[in-house]
Amino acid sequence: MESVVVEWVSLITRWTHITAGIAWIGSSFYFMHLDAALRGIPEIPAGKGGEAWEVHGGGFYQVRKYLVAPDRLPDHLIWHKWQAYSTWLSGIFLLGWIYYLGAELYLIDPSVRVLTPLTAAGIGFGSLLVGWLVYDGLVRSKLAKHEMALAAVGFVFIVFMAWFYQQMFSGRGALIHTGALIGTMMVGNVFLNIMPNQRKVIADLVAGRLPNPAYGKQAKTRSTHNNYLTLPVLFLMLSSHFALVFTSPYAFVIVGLVLVAGALVRVFYNIRHAGKSDPWWTWGVAGLCIAAAIAISALSAPAAREALSLDALPDPIEVAGLPPAPEEIVGIVQGRCAMCHAATPAWPGLTVAPKDVRFDTAEEIERWKPVIGLYAGRTNAMPPNNVSEITPEERHALAQWALLP
Ligand code: HEC
Structure with a gap:
């Protein structure tokens, strides 16, 4: 309930x-x-407001702006608050x-x-x-x-x-x-x-x-x-x-x-x-800002930092040059994620798997591979605030499994 x-x-x-x-x-x-x-009209001198005509929904609207106010208060006034x-x-x-x-x-x-x-x-x-x-x-x-x-x-x-x-x-x-x-x-x-x-x-x-x-x-x-x-x-x-x-x-x-x-x-x-001009440069600069944001997000994600060997992790699996074994991946995901992401979650307060992301079986884990790679390998978005205490080595194994070709 x-x-x-x-x-x-x-x-x-x-x-x-x-x-x-x-x-x-x-x-x-x-x-x-x-x-x-707004454009100036004879009744409203320049700088005191103006008028605009609009067409919408099958009719024409004539809208006037009075700065600071019209001479008298209209009977019916619409507020927008x-x-x-x-x-x-x-x-x-x-x-x-x-x-x-x-x-x-x-x-x-x-x-x-x-x-x-x-x-x-x-x-x-x-x-x-x-x-x-x-x-x-x-x-x-x-x-x-x-x-x-x-x-x-x-x-x-x-x-x-x-x-x-x-x-x-x-x-x-x-x-x-x-x-x-x-x-x-x-x-x-x-x-x-x-x-x-x-x-x-x-x-x-x-x-x-x-x-x-x-x-x-x-x-x-x-x-x-x-x-x-x-x-x-x-x-x-x-x-x-x-x-x-x-x-x-x-x-x-x-x-x-x-x-x-x-x-x-x-x-x-x-x-x-x-009606002055179309300053397209604004879109160009905005696009550059977003491109920079994308680059920063990708380069600063934990897995990427590691790839740039900014904080290298001693990883036995990598040293041996072997990809993590499937059982190891299932073990990590079931140990660190499945208390929430299961058909019947054990985590108090959860009755269904969050976002319907379920890791009950090896097949389900395989199906979610790219997303697991993003949420728990490349970034540390999951587990939320690391409630289930996943280790950096485990993350690294998940990243290797999910993100490497
Ligand atoms: C304490 C419970 C809990 C644990 C443990 C947990 N998750 Fe989650 N997970 C959540 C919740 C809650 C959400 C929904 C977040 C939201 O509302 O945006 C979620 C969402 C997700 C999503 C969907 C993201 C989206 O918005 O599309 C993925 C993928 C995911 N988790 C993967 C994992 C992985 C992989 C692990 C283990 C490494 C994990 N989770 C561990 C609670 C948990």
Whole structure:
């Protein structure tokens, strides 16, 4: 019963989180596009907003932007905020549900740092709040006058935090927290800056005062930051499912490369939608960043490090020049993996094999060969946080068996 609840809560909250995220990012992309596409019209002088025509779903839309505000408050006003709030709330729930309640499997890696689940959760959640305070402080500081300087400091801060998380948590835990940190900055922008500023403008309109243009400007700055961060944050959320990324000791460098690549792709669209030009170079540089990320992940994986003899392992099998015997492989996998990956797992709390990856028989083990090679040979993604204490020699044997031609 318990496992049914766990499974369904995990599925339904992910479903909610992804749906809310799609709605939020969709509206962010839409409004950035709209803003870039606005053209001045006689009723709205240059610099005070503009108008765009759009065609969608069998009709034409005439959308106008008024900066800072129209002369009077319209009767019916649509707000866009719950997409952001529900993405964050469901995301924080998932973080707690998977990483804090399941800290021993997902968050705490004793070879990185020995932490109690409570301390780990405290560091994780606390860092999100601290991260927001630092980011908000930066945007309010004098530094913010220079856009590029702010971007550079923000970039260094996020890469530093990714590195910091790698000193605290498992690989997956580090990447998910880096993603959650950026997500928290983004939703903080909506909740603590954009929305309050919009409310102030409305209060001014209602009171018949002229709203301060600074409010609209600040909100636009924050929403532009959010736009540049969307693609990196999505990558980070997905990366905790990909062993080559989350097991890399240089994952923080990959984070930096993805921040640049993701922001550049948004730069391309923002310039293109403004009708200025098509800066294809942005795609070129983004592609180079991703190529570098791929190379770093491949070269820094444990097995590859060994191939480059950066940390050579004394391996009797290799010395003898013999590939590991099939019985040896079955022995390793059944000894180190099958307590979880079996038709009836013995590991407490598991009722089905994770991801239906089962190693009950030699045939099943053979079927999963390439994946075992990736998760337990080339990288150390499995066993999670090495709960079953697989040795480097055993990993090496798995890598030899699965990865060598
Ligand atoms: C403590 C239990 C446990 C042990 C021991 C364990 N695994 Fe896993 N394994 C998991 C869980 C949980 C997942 C699902 C992770 C997730 O949700 O992304 C998983 C996922 C996998 C996957 C699928 C990855 C994917 O997302 O497609 C492979 C392959 C795998 N394990 C291989 C191994 C190998 C090989 C070993 C032994 C060297 C091993 N596991 C040991 C719990 C375990």
